[in-house]
Amino acid sequence: MTHDPLVVFTPSGKRGRFPVGTPILQAARQLGVDLDSVCGGRGICSKCQITPSYGDFPKHGITAEKGALSDWNAVEERYKSKRGLIDGRRLGCQAQVTGDIVVDVPPESQVHRQVVRKEAAVRDIAMAPATRLFYIEVDEPDMHTPTGDAERLARALAEQWEITGAHVAPSLLPDLQKALRKGDWKVTAALHLDHRGGTPTVLQVWPGLHEDGIHGLAIDLGSTTIAAHLCDLKTGAVLASSGVMNPQIRFGEDLMSRVSYAMMNPGGEKDMTDAVRNAINGLTESIATEAGIAPSTILETVFVCNPVMHHLLLGIDPVELGQAPFALATSESLTLGARDLELTVMNPRAQVYILPCIAGHVGADAAAVALSEEPGKRDDLSLVVDVGTNAEILLGNTSRMLACSSPTGPAFEGAQISSGQRAAPGAIERIEIDPVTKEPRFRVIGCDLWSDDPGFDEASKGSGITGICGSGIIEAVAEMRMAGLLDPSGLIGSAEATGTPRCIPEGRTFAYVVHDASADGGPKVTVTQGDIRAIQLAKSALYAGARLLMDEMGVDKVDRVVLAGAFGAHISPKHAMVLGMIPDVPLDQVTSAGNAAGTGARIALCNIDARREIEATVGAITKVETAIEPKFQEHFVNANAIPHATDSFADLRKVVPLPEVSFNAGGAPEGGRRRRRRA
């Protein structure tokens, strides 16, 4: 028996057999291998360059002999002579399979579309999706008792699946007629079940048995990034995850500046709405391509987002959300058509579910966190904090649930910080300061080594050291406090007072130098007194919001803290507590929930009961409005110090003894003795 030649792609390891003469580009596409092509295989764009490997590959169970690809051809020769081609490379659209072969896809031939990538959390979700497939046998038309195809299909659903009252989406009627005849009156119908008891709607039909599945998108629509998970609606499997920057950034970095844009430019919300819808269309296209599925099989989409993004997605002016009484145009969950949101890439009849908003500042993303983390199903008291530009805070247990939003500002995301930057390659994300030498060591995103590890300079050369991101600045401030470089009020000491030349004057205050490559024309990364103040404001706001909920609940401590959000996943609990971002709890009771909002979106996508559940939960949540609560200001002011010692904090102090230093505005020591931190 003769097999077709085997083709193995590296680095992905994807493999398959293809008839002699199959172009490598075509084989790559069929296997879902990430091999670029812009010209569609015309030998023009050279994006599909590949490197064939010959020899014995025991790891892949294959021996590739010279001649396993078709000969170098005229198209390749012309391309090489005109634009150059590295020796050993071939054009994937020209080279055809003639025998077993290993093909390497070099990095520059891979499609690098994922600007941001939020991996889906591993999570078991009970599958009960709103849109499901039903195979049915429909009665043939009978001219003695005339009925329509649609009515006979509905009857089949009732008789064969006990689903009564289904109707066919009007735009499907033309296709339904043809599918029924092509399938000889046997079809697979994708039926959307409304979780509020509305009419079941047939969204799509396929002749015969449709085995390729249907898909759904869970989209976490953030102010900065739009992250999507593409799920199989039968198994719940995440087939692809992808993200793009939110293009609304050009109208304003943070939410309030986008609200301002709408306020200053009447009708400006339309520009922002168009931008975000276009981005979602592009993301839908790319994620479908990545997963190797047809976009028309995407029949459901779930959105979670904050209220401003929620309104801008729906085309609603967000201005009301920027001023008291922070009135939402609509707060309950919405089920609508893809067409209503001009989402034109997915199936035109796809159903969109948007989780309910909790309040004008506490959005569907917070609802999704509640759905994912389920604090309401635990007896102990959980504080769930989704840290972003606004912190959204939930406090509750089986008895009661409270929610508020706290205006932390963008400092936690590295914005408004002198050396701050987004979490991207080159950003310092972890930092330690030796309490004796006051010398820092750090890690940057994109490099696995610490800065004092051998080989760090070489390893970090690609990304460089470009600044400090949100988790880095939190660690830096906490470490500075622990190393005695900061006093409890947040003042940075002078070089003389702290004993390290890294504390340099900066105007009338001091700054700590984390990294200085300015002699070589490189960057200088410092933490200034202004940075400390910005972090203090942000952490005070976060803490004050949590305290306000605790007041409302009538408690002065919580049992556990969950840090949600992509950023929350990178915060070190110890540093967060040293800083006083969160109330004091035993360190092992601080957990990270990763992208809980995205997980909540996936749950709502895969389980119709979860929609009813979160709607009931949100309806029962007590909303606390920080903006009008006098106690918020009080808590905010009181939370300014680092740390605000409390009794329960004593535990942490045993592990992390804080130096009892105090500086005056000039940075000189005011007394007190130093403690040594254990190495």
Added chain:
Amino acid sequence: MTHDPLVVFTPSGKRGRFPVGTPILQAARQLGVDLDSVCGGRGICSKCQITPSYGDFPKHGITAEKGALSDWNAVEERYKSKRGLIDGRRLGCQAQVTGDIVVDVPPESQVHRQVVRKEAAVRDIAMAPATRLFYIEVDEPDMHTPTGDAERLARALAEQWEITGAHVAPSLLPDLQKALRKGDWKVTAALHLDHRGGTPTVLQVWPGLHEDGIHGLAIDLGSTTIAAHLCDLKTGAVLASSGVMNPQIRFGEDLMSRVSYAMMNPGGEKDMTDAVRNAINGLTESIATEAGIAPSTILETVFVCNPVMHHLLLGIDPVELGQAPFALATSESLTLGARDLELTVMNPRAQVYILPCIAGHVGADAAAVALSEEPGKRDDLSLVVDVGTNAEILLGNTSRMLACSSPTGPAFEGAQISSGQRAAPGAIERIEIDPVTKEPRFRVIGCDLWSDDPGFDEASKGSGITGICGSGIIEAVAEMRMAGLLDPSGLIGSAEATGTPRCIPEGRTFAYVVHDASADGGPKVTVTQGDIRAIQLAKSALYAGARLLMDEMGVDKVDRVVLAGAFGAHISPKHAMVLGMIPDVPLDQVTSAGNAAGTGARIALCNIDARREIEATVGAITKVETAIEPKFQEHFVNANAIPHATDSFADLRKVVPLPEVSFNAGGAPEGGRRRRRRA
């Protein structure tokens, strides 16, 4: 024992006792008295004006004393000073019962008003439209208990109008936000009530009290013309009527040629769908302009049409309707959005209702005729015939209703007739032939004079004499028979046999010259033997369909005949019966229903209960398929003669004695004596 005061409403005579202090509007509502109110009793809209009457009313058994209503109040005074109020009038929402009183509801305060309009049939339609206006006062947002604008609006509808579960159309959300604030939380909402119990949907809102009304279109979508009535959805008044040619005519004159076009040109239905939708958009624009209203106030549209037009409107390939088993893609009524049909001129959220189809050949137009003519509400047996390219036939009474379609072909519309033309200026529409001289006199469309009236030549100069239309050819054939120019088999006699030189040879048969201006280069209008045969085929098909239903019903006569359709309105009952188009009934029992389908569309537009009624009626109709019924052929063949004398036809023969002539194929007399027809 003391009674509550007695309130008697005129003109309805409805009466009841109400506690002192009951507003008259409330009393009217409880009694089901037709008293208008838009603002819900807030003294703003003035729609509930009433006239109290005092004195002795023996007829009503009541004496009303001055002071039987509460005093004229500040709300009424303010309204009167600002907007005026006829002396003696009160506002029903302000005036409260204090003693026995007679209250007259003037016509302009009645919701259900007589509808009179020249083009649309005069018809009293009880108003209960699916889309209605509701004035509501919405709670302002409260940041302590945050809810969305949409949710507070729904709550206001529930609390103030007892309409629960309303939702706001997604695309309205951006406008809702602004309207609420502009109207200071008082708005008028246009709410669509689903007659099948689906969610009520808010389609539009206006700040404050919206008094300009909302509108609906009743569209009779015919193969040849598209006719629309623009109605006020509050009063039912027809504000404008307009029509355009169906542009699909360029794809095929009649239905079967359009089906053929779709069959021969895959995807060709798309062209036809685009054409008809564009035409409806243009018609919407022009009819709104004619009535002086904004197209965006058109919030409802009802369509009636035959199955092929129904499918093409919906974008469905009509090919299945051209072949057994004549399967409809969907048969039940449809409620969908204007957007679903790309109707872009009316309000984008307008709701479209399409009446149910009865069978693959018997469409929503026949359903509309049933709704308008209501044969099912009469004890006597009605035969309702909608004459067009296909005749749609209903037979029934209170016990049972049957329906079929009969393939008459387009001869009745003047097509496939040698001098035939559409009913347009210049077409001969009436004709009489003198039984002695065999000379014709006729009238043409566009001229009120008969051809032998003085001044006819001058008066008809504008339109000329261009041909003969459907009603004209029917009269011509019947008159030729009555004048002895035709024998019962339909053969035209020769000049020699008939004694008139107007019978001229035409190939191997003869033709009758109605008008000859060929000497002056003008047209020559003749009725040929081929024309006679075409009319015989058409009338036989129509008659055979009616007979088939009578067989199914088990009767050999009907009590009355209703001729529906624009063409039906022009057929002379006498000539139709001479020709044998319809079964014999007393002449005074043949009536014309005019555009019954269009009237049915208006009823469905103005009354939600009528939608439920016609859906139930259509569900109960027994469909008879002429194409597969062997008896149809038998009836068809038997109906070929003119006339097919029956016993009941004897009555007619007394009025219209038919000559007992017979011609052979060469047109010579075969014997029998002539009778004289009375002039």
